[in-house]
Amino acid sequence: MTVKHLPPAVKQLLTLRTPQPRPTPSLPKLTAVLTSTFQDAKAKRAERGWLTLAMCTLLTANAPPTIGHLYRFATRDNLEDVATRRGFAEALDKAALMRESALKSCIFVGVPRTILSLANLHETIEDDVRNGLRKTSVRTVNTENVSEIVARGEALWSSIYEPHAEKLRYKLGSYHPDFIEFIIQAYGTVLSPLPGGDAVQGNLSRALGSIVGTACLRAEGGVGPQLTSHVFGLLKARNVPGLSEEDYWLASDEGTEWVVRTVDAILDVVKPELGQGTAQAKL
Secondary structure (H helix, E strand, C coil), rough: CCCCCCCCCHHHHHCCCCCCCCCCCCCCHHHHHHHHHEEEEEEECCCHHHHHHHHHHHHHHHCCCHHHHHHHHHHHHCCCCHHCCCCCCHHHHHHHHHHHHHHHHHHHCCCCHHHHHHHHHHHHHHHHHHHCCCCCCCEEEEEEEHHHHHHHHHHHHHHHCCHHHHHHHHHHHCCCCHHHHHHHHHHHHCCCCCCCCHHHHCCCCCHHHHHHHHHHHHHHHHHHHHHHHHHHHHHHHEEEEEEEHHHHCCCCCCHHHHHHHHHHHHHHHHHHHHHHHCCCCCC
C-alpha cells in the first residue's frame, strides 16, 4: 500500500518539540562579529582557517540562513549587492571550502544539520559558482581504492589520537564491534585530506580538518572529552610534513587558542545560551 500522506494526528504531533531550525540571529550583529573576527584572521594570515571555523560554527548552531549570509560576507564588498562580488575565482574557492567543511561536519554533528546548511549554501551561491563546483564524486568506494581509503583513515586516527590510539580503538570497539570500523572508514573517506592537495577543489588540509572537529564540537556543547581530543588533534597537526605557514600557525598553541576563542565569539551571537553560566577562561 502506498503511503501518500501523514495521518492527521501524526502530522500535528510532528509540529511539537521545536522541529524547525534555530531562529536566525540579528544579521547586523552577525555581520559585526564576522567583520571583527575576519579582520583579526586577516591580520594573522589565517583567512582559510577563519572561513572553515565560521562555517562549522554556524552549521552546528543550526540556523541555516546564516550560511548564506557567511558566503555573501566572504565574497562581496556589499552583502546586499551581487554586483560587488570580488570575482569568480575567489567566490568559487570559498564556496568549495565551505561545502567541504560542511561535508566533514557531518562526522561530528550529523547528517540533518549538514543537509540544511548545504541546501542554504546551494541556494545562495550564484549560478556561475554553482556550475563551477565539482559535480562528480571523488569518494566513491570500490575494490580498487578501499584499501587506500582505510589506510588514510588509520593514518589520520593515529595522527590525532597517539599515544592513545590503540587503547581508544579497543575501547570504542568494545562498545560495538562495527563502531570503530565505521569511524576509521569515515575518517578515510570524509575527514582526511583528499590525495592531490591543493589541486583538488575545496580540499581541506590536515589542520583545517581538525578545525572542523574543534569548531563543531565547541559549538555543539556538552561533549567535552571529544572536544579535547580534537583540540589535541589540531595541536598535533603541527607535526605534519609540508605545512603551509597558515596551517603551522593554526596548529600552534597561540593559533589553537585563537580558533577556540573565535568560535566562541561567533557563538555569542548565534547560540548565546551556550556561554551562560560558564567561567571566563584566564588569559
